[in-house]
Each structure stands twice: as structure tokens, then as C-alpha cells.
Amino acid sequence: MPEGHLIHRHAREQHAALAGQPVQLSSPQGRFDPSPYADKSLTAVEAYGKHLLYHFIDAPVLHVHLGMRGLFLRFADPTVPPRRGTRLRLAGPEVAYDLIAPIRCEPLPPDAERALRASLGVDPLRDDADPVEAVRRLTAAAVPVGTALLDQRIWAGIGNAWRAELLFLAELTPDAVSVGDARARRLWQLAVEYLALGRDAGQVVSDPTAPDERWVYKRERCRRCGSPIRTWQLGGRTAYACPVDQPAVAER
Structure with a gap:
């Protein structure tokens, strides 16, 4: 599943390319009704955790969640025909984005938008993120920290790759x-620091000196010390940890 850094990258790129002008919406697949957005100008593309929110003048907010398989295809020539399986095409004068296989692509009335926002935790990449609230939510969770990080009600945008790498950097075991x-x-x-690096690079970056490498995620041995990586199921996903660099810790 695309994690928060990629969702924020999508929002930044698409906002720069499409906002401030009429955007033509279509659904080659036929599973989305674009009529409420006909000839409407897009004012902003907003990322919140793993969710994208498209704001139009005089139209409902458009909500997209990519899920496990969703992706965007970008076309520098908006006249290129979309694939038949495209759920949604967003086409401006100079560029088009085709949305493939999302789990959510829907208009949100105001009450549904408020409910979505209320359901999400603190997003490390948002300007309005409250560090005090982020710490409060994490320390209040009566579950292992590795489980809490995947709970989008606590921190929004963290997925399994970032869980593994951030906990390694913090020298915390996931359990x-x-x-x-x-x-x-x-x-x-x-x-906050590393997701911003990942957003700018378009990938998980947990070591700026070796951006294509990971410390523990999907590795057999720790890249720092060479110890065999410990793996187990935690929060419904595979947890990765170095038994040397991420020992059990006492509260402090």
C-alpha cells in the first residue's frame, strides 16, 4: 500500500499541474460518476495520511484512497486515450492522471468529510500537525508501539516499511x-524528517547517504551490524527488527 510520503508527493505534483483551472473528469471504467465535477475548477489537492482530497469550486470534495493496489499513471499528453480499466481520469490542458484500482474514489458530502478527518491521527507531513498531540496519542496507546504506528487513528500515513525503518532509527523494538x-x-x-525525505525522493529513504538501501525492512541481516533480522506478525503485518540495535527498552 502506498504510504503517506507517496500520497503527499501525488498531492504536491497534481496540485502544481492541475489546480487553478478547469479539470475534465471521466471514468472509462464506468464505476465513477463525474457529472458533479463537469466544468468545475480544481482549487486544491490535499493529502491527509493515506488519503487524497480534491477540492473543487461548487462541487463535493473528491476522496481517493489507493489501498493496496491503486496507482496513478501520468500522461504528459492529455489526449492519449486512457486504459479501459481506469476508474478516474483527471485531465488538464497539459497533463492527465489516470487512477487505477483504488479502494475509494467517491464524492464526500461535508458530514462525511468531517467524519473522515476526525477518524485520522496526526500526519507527520502536514503543516498543521501537532507534535504534542502526536506524542500524547502514541503514549496513550495500550498496545505495542509497532501496532500503534500502523493505526491510522494515532499517526496517519505510516505503513509497514516506515514502521520498520523508523523504529530502527529510534532504536525501539516494535513490541x-x-x-x-x-x-x-x-x-x-x-x-517528520524522514517522511519528508521520502516524499521528495518518491521512495522510503531511511539513510540519506544510501537512499536505495534499508536498515531492516525485508532484509535478512541488519545493514548496520549484520545480525539476523527478527521477523514476526504484529498488527496484522510482518514486523522487522534487529535484536542488537533494537533491544527491549524500559520506559523513560
Whole structure:
């Protein structure tokens, strides 16, 4: 599933390419009704966690969630015909984006938009993110920190790859239950810093000196110390940790 850094990258790119002008919406697949958006100008493309929100003048907010298989195809020539399986095409004068296989592509009335926002936690890549609230939500979770990080009601936008790499950088084992304020603040600072690097690079970047490498995620051995990576199921996903660099910790 695309994690928050890629969703924010999509929002930034599409906002720059399409906002401020009429955007033509179509659904070659026929599973989305574009009529409420006919001849409407797009004012903003907003990312919140793993969700995209498209704001139009005099039209409902358009909500997109890519899920596990969803993706965007970009066409520099908007006259290129879309694939038949395209759920939604967003076409401006100079560029088009085709949305393939999302789990959500729907108009949101105001009450549904409010409910969506209320359901989401603090997003490390949003300008309105509250670090104090982020720490409060994480430390209040009575579950292992690795489970909490995948809960979008606590922090929005974190997926399994970022969970593994951020916890390695914070020297926290995913199954630690009590991490304390200091460690939670450190983990939040790492999320803010590294997700921004990932957004700009278009991939998970947990080591700026080797952006294509990972410390523990989907590795057999720790890239730092060479120890065999420990893997187990946690929060419905495979957890990865180095037993040397991510020992069990006491709250502090």
C-alpha cells in the first residue's frame, strides 16, 4: 500500500499541474460518476495520511484512497486515450492522471468529510500537525508501539516499511509497549524528517547517504551490524527488527 510520503508527493505534483483551472473528469471504467465535477475548477489537492482530497469550486470534495493496489499513471499528453480499466481520469490542458484500482474514489458530502478527518491521527507531513498531540496519542496507546504506528487513528500515513525503518532509527523494538514521552518525541521527530525525505525522493529513504538501501525492512541481516533480522506478525503485518540495535527498552 502506498504510504503517506507517496500520497503527499501525488498531492504536491497534481496540485502544481492541475489546480487553478478547469479539470475534465471521466471514468472509462464506468464505476465513477463525474457529472458533479463537469466544468468545475480544481482549487486544491490535499493529502491527509493515506488519503487524497480534491477540492473543487461548487462541487463535493473528491476522496481517493489507493489501498493496496491503486496507482496513478501520468500522461504528459492529455489526449492519449486512457486504459479501459481506469476508474478516474483527471485531465488538464497539459497533463492527465489516470487512477487505477483504488479502494475509494467517491464524492464526500461535508458530514462525511468531517467524519473522515476526525477518524485520522496526526500526519507527520502536514503543516498543521501537532507534535504534542502526536506524542500524547502514541503514549496513550495500550498496545505495542509497532501496532500503534500502523493505526491510522494515532499517526496517519505510516505503513509497514516506515514502521520498520523508523523504529530502527529510534532504536525501539516494535513490541515495546511503554515507550515514554522522550522516546515518543524522538520517534515523531524522525517521522517528520524522514517522511519528508521520502516524499521528495518518491521512495522510503531511511539513510540519506544510501537512499536505495534499508536498515531492516525485508532484509535478512541488519545493514548496520549484520545480525539476523527478527521477523514476526504484529498488527496484522510482518514486523522487522534487529535484536542488537533494537533491544527491549524500559520506559523513560
